Amino acid sequence: MNRKERxxxxxxxxxxxxxxxxxxxxxxxxxxxxxxxxxxxxxxxxQKGVAxxxxxxxxxYDYSYPETALKKTARDYVDIVANGQNLIExxxxxxxxxxxxxxxVTLRAINRERNTVFLADKPYMKLxxxxxxxxxxxxxxxxxxxxxxxxxxxxxxxxxxxxxxxKNLIEQKPVISSITDVLIDENIIxxxxxxxxxxxxxxxxxxxxxxxxxxxxxxxxMNPNVMKAFRISFRVSSISCRHRCTS
Numbered sequence: 001m002n003r004k005e006r007x008x009x010x011x012x013x014x015x016x017x018x019x020x021x022x023x024x025x026x027x028x029x030x031x032x033x034x035x036x037x038x039x040x041x042x043x044x045x046x047q048k049g050v051a052x053x054x055x056x057x058x059x060x061y062d063y064s065y066p067e068t069a070l071k072k073t074a075r076d077y078v079d080i081v082a083n084g085q086n087l088i089e090x091x092x093x094x095x096x097x098x099x100x101x102x103x104x105v106t107l108r109a110i111n112r113e114r115n116t117v118f119l120a121d122k123p124y125m126k127l128x129x130x131x132x133x134x135x136x137x138x139x140x141x142x143x144x145x146x147x148x149x150x151x152x153x154x155x156x157x158x159x160x161x162x163x164x165x166x167k168n169l170i171e172q173k174p175v176i177s178s179i180t181d182v183l184i185d186e187n188i189i190x191x192x193x194x195x196x197x198x199x200x201x202x203x204x205x206x207x208x209x210x211x212x213x214x215x216x217x218x219x220x221x222m223n224p225n226v227m228k229a230f231r232i233s234f235r236v237s238s239i240s241c242r243h244r245c246t247s
Contacts, residue, residue: 007041010070014045017074024048029058032110039114045077052082102154105146106172107132107146107165107219121147123158123165125222132166132219166222174220175210206222 001008007029014027031039032055042055056077061069089133112119114129122145124133134146144150151158209226210217220226 001063001066001206003035003041006058006066009063010043010073013070014043014074014077017071018045022047022078028117030055030115032118041089043073043077051201057078101136102164103133104137105161105165105169106137106168107162107222108135108145109218109221110153121149123148123151123162125162127222132162132165160224163208169219169223170225172220172223174219174223174226176207 011027011029013024015025016167018025022045024050028044028046030042030044041058043058044053044055046053054077056073058073061073084135093218107125108206109130109132110119112124112126112129115131117131121135124131126132135146136146146161148158154167156164209220
């Protein structure tokens with residue numbers, strides 16, 4: 001089956017293999033552009049009264065054998081919920097009363113046109129074809145998306161959350177590197193191409209804007225300090241070297 005058929009199959013039949021408490025849940029497979037040019041499909045089973053639901057990507061499962069793959073998908077989803085529920089509940093409780101959690105709120109960039117369904121329940125800012133939505137950074141590689149339900153839990157509007165995220169982004173230190181340096185440092189270009197020749201490929205300066213972790217850093221194109229640094233005189237590549245967004 002193709003991707004569309006697989007997604008429809010999952011949406012229609014996943015409850016057959018989920019526990020009883022999921023039978024009234026809303027099931028949806030979202031199309032998300034997680035990497036530059038690569039679209040992935042994420043399953044979300046949203047239970048009634050639950051503010052946060054994880055997303056499980058379907059591309060890791062072989063749906064050549066639909067029933068077997070669906071059983072594994074359902075089992076893995078339940079395991080993710082069970083393993084993550086304590087963490088989610090802890091974060092939600094912290095969000096209700098601890099200001100330091102708000103210090104971890106920042107922006108994440110994503111292609112707006114390709115992710116309209118994903119963005120439907122989230123506040124976001126627009127810039128050309130991009131959307132910038134708020135997340136709580138739990139660790140360098142783990143974050144929690146903020147939707148309107150979480151905004152309500154924190155007694156904040158979507159506009160207020162975006163304001164906090166934008167303020168925190170300004171206080172973070174962006175990393176600005178030439179695209180040639182990034183390609184060399186990250187070993188993206190094969191070693192057979194000398195650095196001198198690589199630099200000749202980009203005679204007009206182009207730059208990469210990211211964060212100190214070089215992970216989901218493209219949101220820094222919304223950081224006014226970055227624009228001041230460039231003085232609008234450079235061509236800016238807004239692609240972080242490990243950017244997952246266009247998630």
